[in-house]
Amino acid sequence: MKSINEDIKNNDFKQVYLLYGEEAFLKKRYKKKLRQALAAEDDTMNCSSFEGKGINPNEVIDLAETLPFFSERRVIIIEDSGFFKNQSPEMAEYMKEIAPSTYFVFVEEEVDKRSKMFKAVKTAGRIVEFPRQDAQTLTKWIIGLLKAENKKITQPTMHLFLEMVGNDMENIEKEIEKIICYIGDREVIESEDIKAVCTYQVTNQIFEMISSIAERKHKKALQLYYDLLALKEPPMRILFLIARQFNLLMQVKELKKLGYDSKTIGQKTGLYGFVVGKYISQSKHFTIEQLKEALQDCVEMEEQVKSGKIIDRICIELLIVKYSQD
Numbered sequence: 001m002k003s004i005n006e007d008i009k010n011n012d013f014k015q016v017y018l019l020y021g022e023e024a025f026l027k028k029r030y031k032k033k034l035r036q037a038l039a040a041e042d043d044t045m046n047c048s049s050f051e052g053k054g055i056n057p058n059e060v061i062d063l064a065e066t067l068p069f070f071s072e073r074r075v076i077i078i079e080d081s082g083f084f085k086n087q088s089p090e091m092a093e094y095m096k097e098i099a100p101s102t103y104f105v106f107v108e109e110e111v112d113k114r115s116k117m118f119k120a121v122k123t124a125g126r127i128v129e130f131p132r133q134d135a136q137t138l139t140k141w142i143i144g145l146l147k148a149e150n151k152k153i154t155q156p157t158m159h160l161f162l163e164m165v166g167n168d169m170e171n172i173e174k175e176i177e178k179i180i181c182y183i184g185d186r187e188v189i190e191s192e193d194i195k196a197v198c199t200y201q202v203t204n205q206i207f208e209m210i211s212s213i214a215e216r217k218h219k220k221a222l223q224l225y226y227d228l229l230a231l232k233e234p235p236m237r238i239l240f241l242i243a244r245q246f247n248l249l250m251q252v253k254e255l256k257k258l259g260y261d262s263k264t265i266g267q268k269t270g271l272y273g274f275v276v277g278k279y280i281s282q283s284k285h286f287t288i289e290q291l292k293e294a295l296q297d298c299v300e301m302e303e304q305v306k307s308g309k310i311i312d313r314i315c316i317e318l319l320i321v322k323y324s325q326d
Contacts (some may be wrong), residue, residue, distance in 0.1 A: 003126060004030055008037045016095060016104040016125030018084070018118070020111045025169035026130040027107050031077065034105050039075045047075040053082045057090040064094065064102040074102045084111035084118050095120035132167045135272040141169070142176065146189070149180050153189040159274045161194050166201040167272075175199065202233055206241045207282075209320070210249070214285030218324035225320060235312035236305065242319065243298035250291040252276070253283040294323060 007013050017034060019027045039047045046068040050060060060076060068074040083091050083106070095117070098104070104125070111118055121127060133141070139158055146153060153161070165175045175198050179189055182197045205224055212221035228238055248269060255265045262280070266273040286294075301315040 001026070001030065001128060001130075004034065004128060007126070008033060011037075013038060013103060014125035015098045015102065016106070016121050018106045018108065018111070018121045018125070018127045019130060020084070020106075020108040020127070021130035022109065022132050023130040023169060024109075025173070026133075028170075030128070030130075031079075031105060031107050035075065035077065038073055038103050038105075039071065043071060045069050046071045046073065047077070049077045049079070050081065051079045053080070053086075055081050055083075057083075057088055057094075061090060061094050064104075065099050067099075068101050072101070074099075075105070076102065077105045077107070079107040080109065081106065082108075084108050084115050084121075087115070088117055092116035092120040095124045098124065132270070133169065135162060135167075135274065138162060138167060138169070138172065142172065145173070145176050146180075150187065151180060151183070151189060152187055157189055157191045157194060159272075160191050161189075161198065162272060163275060164194060164198045164200055164204060166203060171199075202228065202238075203241060203245075206238070206245050207278075210242070210245050211282055213320060213324040214282055216324050218321055221320045221324050222317065225316060229313065235316055236302070239298060239302060239305075239312070239316055239319075242316070243295060246291050246294045246298065249279060249283045249286060250288060250295070252279045253286070253288060253291065256280055256283070290323075294319075297322070 004017070019030055021027065035047065048063060055078065060078065064074065064076060066074065081088075092115075106121065118127070139162075142158065142161075143153070161175070165172055178197045179193055183189060183193055205228055209221050209224040212218070212224065225238065229235070248271065251269050252265055252271075255268060260268070262276040263273055265271070265280075266276045269276075269279075271279060283291075297319060301310070301319060304310045305312045305315055
């Protein structure tokens with residue numbers, strides 16, 4: 001990110017940029033920054049966009065070889081092309097000899113760093129990854145958003161907020177807007193404000209469900225599951241998140257056994273530091289063998305659903321009942 005800002009500040013651009021990673025909010029922001037810096041906002045003649053897996057590389061190359069019209073640069077923005085996962089020899093070869101007046105901005109969620117395209121862009125230009133941001137970075141950003149609106153938040157309330165809304169920056173921004181509208185002229189955001197207006201993320205519901213399973217409260221666990229179904233959450237996505245939760249618990253349990261502290265466990269698992277304690281506590285209800293068995297059950301149930309041997313909704317009910325029995 002810093003490197004792109006420096007390029008814009010110095011008006012010294014690489015001919016090709018690749019922006020990739022899970023954090024869509026930052027990718028969108030820096031795509032816009034580059035677009036505005038490389039071409040005039042109303043210059044639609046020299047700025048072209050392509051999106052999706054069906055992009056024809058030869059069509060893009062032909063356009064790239066076309067001189068800009070009354071402009072210093074031709075800008076080509078390509079999003080979610082799959083060029084960095086599937087082979088695109090034409091584009092990879094073209095990256096070695098881009099027309100001097102043409103500038104590319106690629107925006108992708110996933111890339112294969114072994115691909116010819118990734119290696120070609122790395123040689124020809126600049127690659128910037130946008131991963132999910134950690135709690136410290138998000139906290140600073142949120143405080144900045146609130147400060148601009150003359151609002152304040154305490155650390156415990158901030159922790160509650162991040163626990164509830166997750167780490168997606170686009171979602172966080174929307175939730176902040178909701179809170180600001182909700183509290184009106186009041187300066188300090190309270191925990192009750194968060195609970196009143198913020199949308200509870202599915203992953204938090206899954207955490208509660210596993211807690212209920214661990215405490216052998218199968219009725220509560222089933223009710224949480226039925227609540228997710230009522231919210232139109234697909235059963236197979238719920239199964240995926242349950243498997244993810246069991247996997248995280250297994251990682252936390254093993255790392256704790258090896259003597260790592262909460263901060264290091266958070267760094268190694270991608271969990272917020274302030275929630276690691278909850279995961280450590282939850283993991284105590286299971287043995288490593290139980291967690292491995294639960295993960296294996298999740299894999300087998302997914303296969304059974306895909307082969308039509310069991311209905312997706314029922315397989316999760318069976319999983320909940322099995323692991324919440326006394």
